[in-house]
Amino acid sequence: MMKKLENFAIQDFQNDLINWYRNEKRDLPWRKNQDPYKIWVSEVMLQQTRVDTVIPYFNEFTTKFPTIQALANADEEEVLKAWEGLGYYSRVRNLHSAVKEVNECYGGIVPNDPNEISKLKGVGPYTKGAILSIAYNIPEPAVDGNVMRVMSRILSIWDDIAKVKTRNLFEEIIREIISQEYPSDFNQALMELGAIICTPTSPSCLLCPVREHCAAFHEGVQTELPVKSKKKKPVPLQMAAAVLYDENGQLYIHKRPPTGLLANLWEFPNCELKQELNKTHTEQLALFLKEEYDIEAALQPLIGTIQHIFSHRIWNLSIYFGEIKSMESEKLVQVDEETIKQYAFPVSHQKIYKMYKGEI
DNA sequence: AAGGCGTGGAC
DNA sequence: TGTCCAAGCCT
Structure with a gap:
């Protein structure tokens, strides 16, 4: 028994927590059954993403790809499109890759072994524990931000939860206090709480089913916990993007590289703008189109601007339209208005397209 | 170990 | 209005 848990009434805590959960839990689409594949999809979608945002994506995704086999056999283009707007797109590329591996190496059955499931792409310590406990009722910790917040208050733990070491501490704690009989309900109850x-x-706190067990509540410091170090501010960038079209109204778009920001998503050709170049934005954009794509285009004056904020940077996009006069390279793909609907764009470039269509 | 990696909501 | 996020993982 670790020191933090001396005098902690584990059995009573489990009972109070689980009883509350069974009465108060929300009716969520991924709680309709224990299909390990659907639990897996939900857990990946829920990484750093709100429940309300995930619900419609989960319903559509699991309708379109109802089984391991269906997702394994799908094209990445279609899979990315189903994720369009959810963000953190490496999640779905990793999920797709891991599902293919399960289909080929595990007979289409999500492994219930901690070591095996940990090897799957995109399955980290939290997702491993969530799948094992929720789908297979195996008593593994599933420590997310909720669990760290709840347990830091319950046990008055002042370690910085942004540190990896702290998450490991909470895993040790959960291993000690998790219900061996009902690990699925226990883990979900902590997150639900x-x-x-x-x-x-x-x-x-006055509605909390476990406040009698809560050290922070007794000490009146619940709003000071958990301790979490601050993140850096996003760095602003000036950029220009061009919606290029030809005399037939065809559009010309670019597929982003397979790694890094917004990997494998489509976009309108764009470049970063530099102050010190002593050129106008239009001149810089025209030069970029010439050098990168060997394109000559008749660019119109500035149409408008779009700001898009990421976790770590801010895009300030100046938007231009222009008719293509000549193009030598094949780095851009020509699409019509029907084809473009099949491709996944980041939200910032969806806005650019709407601007082109006159919808904003 | 710490930073890269999206988005829309809440206050 | 700006700030902080929300069921993390990868490198």
Whole structure:
């Protein structure tokens, strides 16, 4: 028994927590059954993403790809399109790759072994524990931000939860206190409590089923926990993007490289703008189109601007339209208005397209 | 170990 | 309005 858990009434805590969960849990689409594949999809979608955002994506994704086999046999283009707008797109490329591996190496059955499931792309310590406990009822910790917030308050733990070492500490703690009989309900109850009651700001302690077990509540410091170091501010970038069309109204788009930001998504040709070049934005964009794509285009004056904020950078996009006069390279793909609907674009470039269509 | 990696919501 | 996020993983 670790020191943090001396005098902690594990059995009572489990009972209070699980009983509350069974009465109060939300009716969510991924709680209709224990299909390991669908639990897996939901867990990947829920990484750093709100429940309300995920629900419609989960329903559409699991309708379009209802089984391991269906997803394994799908084209990446179609899979990315189903993820369009959800963000963190490497999640779905890793999921697709891992599902193919399960289909080929595990007979289409999601492995229930901690070592095997950990080897799958995109399955980290949290997702491993979530799948094993929720789909297979195996008593493995599933430590996410909710669990760290709840348990840091319950046990008055002041370690910085942004550190890897701290997450490992919480895993050790959960291994000690997880219900061996009902690990699925236990893990989900901790997360549900964090989502509904033990929220980051203004937690509803008077409604909390485990407040009698909560050290932070007794000490009145619940709003000071958890301790979490701050992230850096995003770096602003000036950019220009061009919607290029020919005399037939065909559009010319670019597929981003297979690694890095927005990997494998489509975009309108664009470049970063530099102040020190002493050229106008239009001149810089025209030069970029010439050098990168060997394109001559008749660019119109500035149409408008779009700002898009990422976790780590800010795109300030100046938008131009222009008719292509000549193009030598084949780095751009010609699409019509029907074809373009099949391709996944980042939200910033969806806005550019809407601007072109006059919808914004 | 710490930064890259999206997006839309809440305050 | 700006700030901080929300069921993390990868390198």
